[in-house]
Amino acid sequence: MRAFRAAGLIAGLTITVLASPAFAQGKLNMYCTANEEWCKVMANEFNKKTGIDIAFTRRGTGETYAMLKAEKDNPKGDIWWGGTGDPHLQAAEEKLTVKYEPAILKELHPWAKAQWDRSGGRTVGIYMGAIGFVYNKEVAAKKGVTPPACWADLLKPEFKGEIQMPNPHSSGTAYTTIATLVQLWGEDKAFEYLKQLHASINQYTKQGPAPGQAAARGETMIAITFLHDGAMSKRRGFPVEGVAPCEGTGYEIGSMSIIDGARNLANAKRYYDFALSVDGQRLADAGESYQAPSNRGTPPSPYSPDLSKIKLIDYDFAKYGSSAERRRLLARWDAELKVGAPK
Numbered sequence: 001m002r003a004f005r006a007a008g009l010i011a012g013l014t015i016t017v018l019a020s021p022a023f024a025q026g027k028l029n030m031y032c033t034a035n036e037e038w039c040k041v042m043a044n045e046f047n048k049k050t051g052i053d054i055a056f057t058r059r060g061t062g063e064t065y066a067m068l069k070a071e072k073d074n075p076k077g078d079i080w081w082g083g084t085g086d087p088h089l090q091a092a093e094e095k096l097t098v099k100y101e102p103a104i105l106k107e108l109h110p111w112a113k114a115q116w117d118r119s120g121g122r123t124v125g126i127y128m129g130a131i132g133f134v135y136n137k138e139v140a141a142k143k144g145v146t147p148p149a150c151w152a153d154l155l156k157p158e159f160k161g162e163i164q165m166p167n168p169h170s171s172g173t174a175y176t177t178i179a180t181l182v183q184l185w186g187e188d189k190a191f192e193y194l195k196q197l198h199a200s201i202n203q204y205t206k207q208g209p210a211p212g213q214a215a216a217r218g219e220t221m222i223a224i225t226f227l228h229d230g231a232m233s234k235r236r237g238f239p240v241e242g243v244a245p246c247e248g249t250g251y252e253i254g255s256m257s258i259i260d261g262a263r264n265l266a267n268a269k270r271y272y273d274f275a276l277s278v279d280g281q282r283l284a285d286a287g288e289s290y291q292a293p294s295n296r297g298t299p300p301s302p303y304s305p306d307l308s309k310i311k312l313i314d315y316d317f318a319k320y321g322s323s324a325e326r327r328r329l330l331a332r333w334d335a336e337l338k339v340g341a342p343k
């Protein structure tokens with residue numbers, strides 16, 4: 001069993017990839033909200049292909065959205081790559097990002113192009129992934145419990161104190177989870193469920209992948225996370241299994257946006273084109289990331305969850321990708337669960 005790479009557990013890390021002076025073609029500052037190993041692979045390969053010096057900062061999707069707002073009058077980043085699509089749509093609504101129409105748009109799956117359409121060309125889909133549970137088989141066996149198959153199962157007494165999920169203030173994964181439950185059951189029932197679930201949560205993590213990593217290490221039995229994060233842990237040799245909830249579940253359209261006021265706009269457009277290309281999207285496997293790619297010419301990894309076998313809801317990206325809806329749901333989360341923002 002191989003241990004997690006230390007880099008994958010570090011939040012807010014900035015890594016710089018330098019081109020040789022003979023081939024230097026300028027700079028690019030990227031805010032990356034995908035798996036850190038994938039961020040690193042993409043930065044390295046883009047640098048090799050273009051000679052552009054690229055530095056990336058890895059944070060949660062909610063954190064990055066908040067950073068774009070804080071830096072609105074003096075942006076530090078050029079491109080925001082990865083992470084759940086709702087905050088990208090919220091940034092687009094607030095004009096924190098700019099319009100760009102790449103020639104490669106016609107090669108994308110309809111769901112990826114739809115993200116571009118609904119944002120007025122300010123963001124685009126780069127991958128898709130479904131929300132679910134990841135559980136540690138050894139921990140479940142040791143405790144003699146049947147693993148959960150449905151959202152309702154998480155409320156069973158045997159799972160009290162055995163579940164982790166991220167905090168929706170900093171994590172797009174958690175916001176997608178809340179929006180999923182609201183769309184499944186209606187808002188009041190969803191928040192009643194979240195309040196009951198609260199008694200079984202041992203930690204609300206700052207980063208979306210953290211609960212899945214904790215489950216892989218046996219520090220918690222169950223993680224609420226994206227199923228592709230569980231696939232990463234399983235491929236690394238950890239005793240985990242992913243579960244798509246029986247009632248149905250939501251999904252993300254991981255997205256990419258060029259930041260308004262980018263100091264390296266031409267290079268941001270070059271990265272945008274690269275990230276949507278077949279060659280760029282094939283790097284997901286090397287980055288240990290198993291989402292469904294948005295370019296129709298890029299086959300999913302054999303390790304990727306089969307989305308055709310998962311009961312997906314008709315996720316309302318227009319509504320739950322709005323800034324007002326995000327603020328309202330997070331305010332209700334704070335008022336009723338009294339968890340607040342991560343420290």
